[in-house]
Amino acid sequence: MDLSLELNLPLAAAAPFEDYIARYQQLVYRTAWRMLGAIGDAEDACQEVFLKLHSRLGDFEKAPNPSAWLYRVTVNHCLDVLRKRRPQAEGGNFEVLAAGDNPEQEAALEQQKQRLARLLLRLPVGERSALVLRDLEGLSTREVAAILEVSEETVRTAIHRAKEKLRQWMS
Amino acid sequence: MDELDLLLRDMANEAPPAESLAKVGPRVRGTLRRRVVTRYCLAAAAMLATVLLAWPSAEPVPLPKVPDFSIPAPDFALSPRIIPSPSQSRMRPSRPRRMPRLVNGDKLELASTDPNVVIYWSL
Numbered sequence: 546m547d548l549s550l551e552l553n554l555p556l557a558a559a560a561p562f563e564d565y566i567a568r569y570q571q572l573v574y575r576t577a578w579r580m581l582g583a584i585g586d587a588e589d590a591c592q593e594v595f596l597k598l599h600s601r602l603g604d605f606e607k608a609p610n611p612s613a614w615l616y617r618v619t620v621n622h623c624l625d626v627l628r629k630r631r632p633q634a635e636g637g638n639f640e641v642l643a644a645g646d647n648p649e650q651e652a653a654l655e656q657q658k659q660r661l662a663r664l665l666l667r668l669p670v671g672e673r674s675a676l677v678l679r680d681l682e683g684l685s686t687r688e689v690a691a692i693l694e695v696s697e698e699t700v701r702t703a704i705h706r707a708k709e710k711l712r713q714w715m716s
Numbered sequence: 717m718d719e720l721d722l723l724l725r726d727m728a729n730e731a732p733p734a735e736s737l738a739k740v741g742p743r744v745r746g747t748l749r750r751r752v753v754t755r756y757c758l759a760a761a762a763m764l765a766t767v768l769l770a771w772p773s774a775e776p777v778p779l780p781k782v783p784d785f786s787i788p789a790p791d792f793a794l795s796p797r798i799i800p801s802p803s804q805s806r807m808r809p810s811r812p813r814r815m816p817r818l819v820n821g822d823k824l825e826l827a828s829t830d831p832n833v834v835i836y837w838s839l
Contacts, residue, residue: 570740574732584736588743595744654726661723680721681728712720 561606562599570595572612572682573619579677580623582666590626594619616684616692620674627670664714672707675700 570591577590597618598605608614665673671693678689679700690697814827816837824837 566741566744570737571732574737574740578732579727584733587732588736588739591740592743592747595740596747599744599748657723658727658730661720661727676724680724683728708720712718715720 562602565598565605566595569612569615573615576616576619576677576682577623579662579665579681580620580673581626582662586626590619590622593622597622610688613688613692616678616682616688620678620692624670624674661711661715664711667714668707668710672703672710675703676707679704 573591573594574587577594578584578587581587581590594615598615605611605614665676668676674693675689678684678692679686684692686697686700690700693700695703814829814831816827817825819825819836822839824839826835826837828835
């Protein structure tokens with residue numbers, strides 16, 4: 546699909562944007578999915594983040610670390626969505642796809658993961674963001690601190706508290 | 717590393733649902749396309765409105781022929797101005813105005829607004 550013709554964008558702008566969608570959609574989707582819990586919400590968040598990227602393509606390209614820029618935009622968007630959403634007493638309804646192989650083992654693991662994912666949604670948004678970015682997205686504490694615009698110590702504390710709560714809830 | 721860390725590591729390696737992920741690109745493109753179409757439609761409508769407002773009307777304005785092109789002046793405009801007499805005037809005083817009068821050779825009675833007061837002026 547020739548995006549430049551469809552959108553009447555300059556070739557120089559359309560080609561990288563198409564590349565960016567292909568390259569970063571998993572990063573954005575995964576973060577939004579873990580932060581928001583629902584697949585539909587993750588799709589909506591992805592769309593909003595990429596539309597924001599399209600309107601601020603210059604900022605994105607000038608950013609020293611484009612992934613960090615995208616993480617920041619995604620996390621901020623998710624925080625906005627979570628602020629508007631009513632607090633979920635039971636941790637919401639996290640949607641995961643059922644695994645196909647090794648039915649019994651996979652089912653047990655899926656059940657555990659589904660439970661953990663539900664419990665993730667019960668965490669305060671600050672602790673959840675820190676945990677998702679560092680432990681699920683694999684970013685360093687420094688990167689997470691830069692994305693969330695807090696100190697590294699705050700990130701460590703948030704993750705420690707989040708894990709303590711999760712252990713307590715899971716036991 | 718406890719059970720929680722293992723589960724988190726497992727979740728980290730989990731691929732996002734492919735079917736849902738595949739919807740992202742087309743949704744973004746569709747929204748951008750709609751925005752571009754809307755922007756073009758609005759620009760076209762604005763341009764059309766500007767042209768329609770600025771374009772001179774093609775219909776001829778029916779003007780009267782030269783002999784008929786005169787405005788009849790009303791009669792009163794040409795007639796001499798009629799100045800109403802004081803009796804007709806709305807400025808007419810409600811009572812006769814007192815006038816100064818000569819009492820004798822060297823005394824003048826001045827006009828007074830109060831009928832009970834008489835003022836004399838000695839010449």
